[in-house]
Amino acid sequence: MRAQANDYGDKPIQVYVLSGYLGSGKTTVLQKLLEGSKAKGWRTAVLMNEAGDVNLDGELLAKDVPMAELLGGCICCSVKNDLGVSLLQLARDHRPDVIWIESTGVAQPLEMMDAVTEVSMYAKLELRGLITVVDARHLLDRLRLGAGKTLRLMREQIRGASLLLLSKTDLVGPGEAEEVRAQLREWNPSAAIEDIVKGETGTDLLTMLPGAVGVGGSRQDRQGLENGHHDHDRHNQVHRAHGNHDHGNHDHESPRLHDHVHVLTHYPSAPFRSDSFERFLRELPSSVYRAKGIVTFTDTAARYLFQFAYRESDFMPLAAQNPARDVVVLIGEDFNEADMRKRLVRLETMRE
Ligand SMILES: Nc1nc2c(ncn2[C@@H]2O[C@H](COP(=O)(O)OP(=O)(O)OP(=O)(O)O)[C@@H](O)[C@H]2O)c(=O)[nH]1
Numbered sequence: 293m294r295a296q297a298n299d300y301g302d303k304p305i306q307v308y309v310l311s312g313y314l315g316s317g318k319t320t321v322l323q324k325l326l327e328g329s330k331a332k333g334w335r336t337a338v339l340m341n342e343a344g345d346v347n348l349d350g351e352l353l354a355k356d357v358p359m360a361e362l363l364g365g366c367i368c369c370s371v372k373n374d375l376g377v378s379l380l381q382l383a384r385d386h387r388p389d390v391i392w393i394e395s396t397g398v399a400q401p402l403e404m405m406d407a408v409t410e411v412s413m414y415a416k417l418e419l420r421g422l423i424t425v426v427d428a429r430h431l432l433d434r435l436r437l438g439a440g441k442t443l444r445l446m447r448e449q450i451r452g453a454s455l456l457l458l459s460k461t462d463l464v465g466p467g468e469a470e471e472v473r474a475q476l477r478e479w480n481p482s483a484a485i486e487d488i489v490k491g492e493t494g495t496d497l498l499t500m501l502p503g504a505v506g507v508g509g510s511r512q513d514r515q516g517l518e519n520g521h522h523d524h525d526r527h528n529q530v531h532r533a534h535g536n537h538d539h540g541n542h543d544h545e546s547p548r549l550h551d552h553v554h555v556l557t558h559y560p561s562a563p564f565r566s567d568s569f570e571r572f573l574r575e576l577p578s579s580v581y582r583a584k585g586i587v588t589f590t591d592t593a594a595r596y597l598f599q600f601a602y603r604e605s606d607f608m609p610l611a612a613q614n615p616a617r618d619v620v621v622l623i624g625e626d627f628n629e630a631d632m633r634k635r636l637v638r639l640e641t642m643r644e
Pocket residue numbers: 312313314315316317318319320321349396397459460461462463488489490491582599600601605606
């Protein structure tokens with residue numbers, strides 16, 4: 293990493309990090325951000341980090357946007373150095389105005405900010421803010437369940453944010469949405485909160501960004517960022533004190549918050565019956581809270597990209613010429629991987 297700080301012209305590349313728990317709606321928001329950016333004539337690039345071995349979210353994004361992907365780990369620990377290399381490469385090869393980074397749903401936000409700000413020593417880029425997408429239904433249920441690793445990680449992602457997007461408000465009542473908003477304000481009093489349904493808000497998402505591109509950031513936005521940086525400094529000190537900077541030994545009270553999250557990647561060797569597969573999704577244990585993949589069915593003409601996030605599933609037909617291979621990715625907490633794989637293999641052999 294020997295690039296000069298001013299290699300890429302005068303204006304710094306603006307970097308935004310999208311965080312939020314698994315399945316909260318980050319890719320959905322990113323799609324809207326990209327559409328909006330394109331309409332404004334900005335050059336954009338995307339860096340996607342997936343905990344699994346395949347980048348299915350990338351399938352959902354416009355093909356004309358330069359994209360780098362970091363797979364099989366989480367930016368905040370195992371692939372932190374790769375993040376730097378990929379960011380530099382995107383900057384050098386495409387000279388975008390904005391780079392959006394979508395982190396895995398289990399990334400520690402402060403570690404992410406650390407990784408990005410480190411790169412700004414080598415390239416002229418500026419971390420403008422952390423946008424956290426919060427699944428209203430999921431957070432509400434977690435709050436009712438009480439303390440747990442997932443709730444702690446969600447809280448960290450909320451605390452580090454400079455803008456909070458409260459997603460899936462269509463799945464909760466108005467009273468429940470207000471209950472979640474009150475919790476968000478308590479954990480992060482300085483971030484603006486915006487309700488969002490399938491990536492749509494009443495206003496232009498791009499004007500809400502912290503220190504929005506081409507728009508002066510509001511005082512509240514700046515406070516949000518300062519808030520993040522303040523915590524970040526504190527966090528670094530904790531690291532130095534423990535002498536373990538690179539391996540995600542996050543902090544004293546919350547070591548490796550996401551160690552408990554497992555990913556199972558299965559490549560089917562035969563198509564599934566659609567009804568059996570839908571039943572498989574419906575009957576997933578609650579410890580598997582995210583699934584996605586590409587499937588071929590014995591009884592439909594189209595292949596599908598499917599999403600399962602917190603009990604809801606979605607199937608999108610794939611273009612016939614899409615070369616991606618069939619794959620099923622399951623993400624969850626300490627679930628029985630052998631049993632899940634067995635169930636999937638059984639689905640492959642199930643016929644009329
Ligand atoms: N009902 C409802 N569904 C939503 C909303 N936003 C996103 N979804 C759905 O939730 C699922 C997950 O959305 P994604 O945007 O892929 O979530 P993500 O945070 O990128 O997921 P990971 O990358 O796996 O962490 C998809 O099926 C979306 O269509 C929303 O506001 N309301």
